Amino acid sequence: MSTPPATPDVAASLYEVRQKIYPRAVHGWFATWRWLFVIGTQAVFYGLCWLPWNGRQAVLFDLAARKFYIFGLVFWPQDVFFLTVLLIISAYSLFLFTAIGGRLWCGYACPQTVYTEMFIWVERLIEGDRSAQIRLDKAPLGANKIARKLAKHAVWLGGSFWTGFTFVGYFTPIKTLSFEVVTMSLGGWEVFWILFYSFATYGNAGWMREQVCKYMCPYARFQGVMFDPDTLTVTYDVDRGEPRGSRSRKDDHRADGKGDCVDCGICVQVCPTGIDIRKGLQYECIGCSACIDGCNQVMDKVGYPRGLIRYSTQHALKEHWGWRQMLTHIVRPRIIIYTVILGVIVLAFVWGLGHKSTLRVDVIRDRGTLAREVEDEQIENVFRLQVMNVSEQPQRYTMSVSGIESIAINGPTEIEVPAATTKSVSVAVRVPEHSAKKGTNTIYFDVRSLSDDKVSVHEKARFLRP
Amino acid sequence: MKSWMVVLWPSFLMAGVAEGVFFSLVNPQELYLLGEVVDYPPLAAYSIGFLAFWALCSASSWLTCAMHTNAEAVNHLPPHHGVHQ
Numbered sequence: 001m002s003t004p005p006a007t008p009d010v011a012a013s014l015y016e017v018r019q020k021i022y023p024r025a026v027h028g029w030f031a032t033w034r035w036l037f038v039i040g041t042q043a044v045f046y047g048l049c050w051l052p053w054n055g056r057q058a059v060l061f062d063l064a065a066r067k068f069y070i071f072g073l074v075f076w077p078q079d080v081f082f083l084t085v086l087l088i089i090s091a092y093s094l095f096l097f098t099a100i101g102g103r104l105w106c107g108y109a110c111p112q113t114v115y116t117e118m119f120i121w122v123e124r125l126i127e128g129d130r131s132a133q134i135r136l137d138k139a140p141l142g143a144n145k146i147a148r149k150l151a152k153h154a155v156w157l158g159g160s161f162w163t164g165f166t167f168v169g170y171f172t173p174i175k176t177l178s179f180e181v182v183t184m185s186l187g188g189w190e191v192f193w194i195l196f197y198s199f200a201t202y203g204n205a206g207w208m209r210e211q212v213c214k215y216m217c218p219y220a221r222f223q224g225v226m227f228d229p230d231t232l233t234v235t236y237d238v239d240r241g242e243p244r245g246s247r248s249r250k251d252d253h254r255a256d257g258k259g260d261c262v263d264c265g266i267c268v269q270v271c272p273t274g275i276d277i278r279k280g281l282q283y284e285c286i287g288c289s290a291c292i293d294g295c296n297q298v299m300d301k302v303g304y305p306r307g308l309i310r311y312s313t314q315h316a317l318k319e320h321w322g323w324r325q326m327l328t329h330i331v332r333p334r335i336i337i338y339t340v341i342l343g344v345i346v347l348a349f350v351w352g353l354g355h356k357s358t359l360r361v362d363v364i365r366d367r368g369t370l371a372r373e374v375e376d377e378q379i380e381n382v383f384r385l386q387v388m389n390v391s392e393q394p395q396r397y398t399m400s401v402s403g404i405e406s407i408a409i410n411g412p413t414e415i416e417v418p419a420a421t422t423k424s425v426s427v428a429v430r431v432p433e434h435s436a437k438k439g440t441n442t443i444y445f446d447v448r449s450l451s452d453d454k455v456s457v458h459e460k461a462r463f464l465r466p
Numbered sequence: 467m468k469s470w471m472v473v474l475w476p477s478f479l480m481a482g483v484a485e486g487v488f489f490s491l492v493n494p495q496e497l498y499l500l501g502e503v504v505d506y507p508p509l510a511a512y513s514i515g516f517l518a519f520w521a522l523c524s525a526s527s528w529l530t531c532a533m534h535t536n537a538e539a540v541n542h543l544p545p546h547h548g549v550h551q
């Protein structure tokens with residue numbers, strides 16, 4: 001057979017070799033904001049697991065006990081509804097913010113951005129800025145290079161382990177976990193998840209970086225649906241910048257027919273995903289605004305007005321609108337509809353949380369004992385009541401039953417349930433033979449807290465008469 | 467590298483969803499596995515559950531990837547060049 005043709009482009013693009021990106025350090029208004037977000041989100045992440053509350057960890061997803069604690073709230077598996085609503089709220093907020101200001105989430109709050117930012121900061125401390133890093137990578141292996149690379153990876157790994165440890169500390173109480181680390185008595189799965197999360201952090205923030213955003217992020221793929229011509233995004237003002245070109249300080253560049261872009265390439269060098277924003281909006285752009293800060297520095301230096309790259313909308317750019325006009329166009333039907341829906345869901349969620357009952361009862365007919373006749377011509381059915389005290393104080397409850405004439409509980413009618421626990425009691429219910437019809441009868445259990453009358457549950461059950 | 471990422475990551479997300487839904491409805495401690503009560507420690511049960519979901523979802527993602535290649539790419543996959551010569 002003849003030699004096969006060269007590998008087609010499709011395959012080639014799948015195996016495309018990644019060029020390492022060395023983002024250049026940048027200072028400015030947006031960079032400051034990004035750092036504030038990094039510090040804020042990480043103070044919460046690393047700190048919250050150490051916060052005590054009511055003698056327990058304030059935020060703990062206790063898998064072993066199947067209970068999630070968030071400050072004063074305790075969520076049971078039955079509350080999965082709240083979790084779902086919370087996810088819907090997050091998704092809706094994301095749509096809303098994206099429609100208004102583009103990928104704000106990516107640029108400021110996404111863990112991928114935040115950890116990459118921290119890792120790059122370490123890299124700069126140890127290897128120097130962009131040019132120093134490029135030089136170091138090109139240099140032959142020597143003592144200096146080995147020392148710096150080792151130091152960098154050691155710090156990265158240290159940070160990653162701390163991150164992994166913190167992460168697992170939200171699922172196993174972190175004090176227990178620390179104790180287990182110190183006494184080297186960690187369980188196998190705890191070790192597994194700490195290492196898993198550590199290496200995920202190390203790999204994603206240290207090695208993969210922008211590739212995660214480019215190839216793994218589903219959100220980036222949907223930006224086209226969420227953006228419209230009135231969405232604020234990081235944009236290069238083509239009309240003002242072009243034709244680009246270098247120039248000497250003294251020239252009047254307008255007279256020479258040149259635009260404001262001096263083609264210095266700073267915007268490309270600072271970009272963490274390595275794209276050129278001057279080519280227009282691209283899905284690789286995570287909206288980090290580093291190019292805005294970078295270009296503004298250049299504009300200051302050459303004495304042109306700032307904002308050649310800025311937050312703007314497609315419409316504003318086309319129609320040469322000022323800030324005020326652009327902002328009035330941001331309030332559009334889409335934004336209003338999103339805001340209203342989001343507001344309604346949030347209100348319903350808060351209302352639901354406020355009215356979450358602290359008592360729950362499940363009635364199960366005891367499968368072992370059938371309906372039977374007992375003394376004095378009475379019929380007895382045995383039920384199993386699962387009484388869940390969802391509050392954080394121990395409670396006493398009283399139980400009663402109704403629905404059939406002269407129906408009564410045979411045995412104790414009070415039950416004490418410790419804080420945040422489920423207690424299961426067996427309850428024998430008796431009915432005089434003549435008052436129940438043959439077959440199934442509907443009855444109701446009422447369980448009421450002795451300390452608070454409002455805490456009560458009315459549960460339906462079936463009483464059998466043979 | 468890239469194809470690994472495209473397979474493992476979406477399946478990781480979906481495994482997370484599956485894990486959440488499944489274990490909020492089912493308590494692993496009340497499960498029977500091949501006729502025996504599951505008596506692993508909770509963390510083990512949840513972890514094994516997650517890894518199993520992840521493996522399943524990865525298989526699905528991988529199949530999608532495999533189906534997505536066009537005929538030309540399949541006929542001329544680089545590693546099999548030798549066979550044609």
Ligand code: SF4
Pocket residue numbers: 236241244260261262263264265266267268278294295298308309
């Ligand atoms: S930083 Fe500004 S002036 Fe420099 S190349 Fe980019 S757009 Fe042009």
Ligand code: SF4
Pocket residue numbers: 234267270271272273274275276277284285286287288289290291292
């Ligand atoms: S183009 Fe600008 S805003 Fe977009 S990712 Fe690059 S530096 Fe950030």
